[in-house]
Amino acid sequence: MMIHLKNLSKTYEGRSGTHDALRDVTLHIERGDVFGIIGQSGAGKSTLVRCINLLERPTSGSVVIDGVDVTVYEGKDLRVLRSKIGMIFQGFSLFQQRDVLGNVTFPLELRGVSKADARARARDLLSLVGLADKADFYPSQLSGGQQQRVAIARALANDPKILLCDEATSALDTLTTHAILGLLRDINEQLGVTVVVITHSLSVARQVCNKVAVVDRGRLAEAGFVEDVLAAPRSEAARLLVEADGVIGFRHADSPVIAKKAV
Ligand SMILES: Nc1ncnc2c1ncn2[C@@H]1O[C@H](COP(=O)(O)OP(=O)(O)OP(=O)(O)O)[C@@H](O)[C@H]1O
Ligand SMILES: [Mg+2]
Known part of the structure; x- marks a missing residue:
């Protein structure tokens, strides 16, 4: 067991009242999974x-990582935990005033790694993501796919055990998405990093995930192997997602799972 979410609930308190964003979610993500989280906008x-990574504190329930309850971590424990969990987003969130190398060395500098070591490590990571020749470029000089590669390199700087990806490919075209998903899979297979991928796209889930969880209005509707959930959804929420995806149909053409089944 790698990530175990136990009876997790999260209620946001706002001026306009409270909102139950998560309701009693229990989920196991195992070491080495590429785990997809799918569901409608606003599902949680x-x-x-x-x-x-406790950017959000659960209202109740617990987050257990490698058998250790981290829910109440603060201070140094929390910093160490977060350094073991990389995160990338749709908007890349690079430092515009730093060049590519400076973006990747940043988390290492925070941790007090020497400048020379940080630069050497950053260059290795840039090679890994295929950007060795862009070290002194600035984010504004890169394409979206290249910027996401920098964000991935930066997220890997501290040797995370877990990489969280929130709509990391939503801003990218199909081919660039395919390349980034290939990179995530390599990272998973070669570095043994457990990857959690939030996506709107079932095509993305099929391309990269071994398992998926469907979230519906804050509840876990179902979870399982991606081919089972998407080919034979048991929950209404999953069925709706698959049906809506079928209407957009053409996406199935580049799905390895569907292609295999069609033969
Ligand atoms: N900081 C916050 N304060 C109050 N409500 C919030 C906050 N963050 C999220 N919510 C609410 O919680 C619900 C779940 O939000 P969340 O961002 O987790 O959804 P999501 O599934 O990621 O949606 P999307 O696919 O659009 O990104 C939404 O109804 C949202 O409005
Ligand atoms: Mg979201």
């Missing part, structure tokens, strides 16, 4: 994933 996907 980002909230769920932000609870894993």
Whole structure:
């Protein structure tokens, strides 16, 4: 067991009242999974994933990582935990005033790694993501796919065990998405990083995930192997997602799972 979310609930308190964003969610993500989180907009996907690194504090329930309850971590414990969990977003969130190398060395500098070591490590990571020749470019000089590669390199700087991806490919075209998903899979297979992928796209889930969870209005509707959930959804929420995806149909053409079944 790697990530165990136990009876997780999250209620946001706002001026206009309270909102139950997560309701009693229990989920196991195993070491080495590429785990997809799918569901409609507002279902609670980002909230769920932000609870894993405690960017969001659950209202009740617990987050257990490698058998250790981290729910109440603060201070140094929390910093160490977060350094073991990388995160990337749709908007890349790079430092515009730093060049590519400076973006990747940043988390290492925070941790007090020497400048020379940080730069050497950052160059290795840039090679890994295929950007060795862009070290002294600034984010504004890069394409969206290249910026996401920098964000991935930066997220890997501290050797995380877990990589959280919140709509990381939503801003990218199909081919660039395919390349970034390939990179995530390589990271998963070669570095043994457990990857959690939030996506709106079932095509993305099929391309990269081995398992998926469907979140519906804050509840876990179902979870299982991606081919089972998407081919034979048991919950109404999953069925609706699959049906809506079928209407957009063409996406099935590039799905390895569907292609295999068609043969
Ligand atoms: N900081 C906050 N304060 C109050 N309500 C919030 C906050 N963050 C999220 N919510 C609410 O919680 C619910 C779940 O939000 P969340 O961002 O987790 O959804 P999501 O599944 O990631 O949606 P999307 O696919 O649009 O990104 C939404 O109704 C949202 O309005
Ligand atoms: Mg979200």
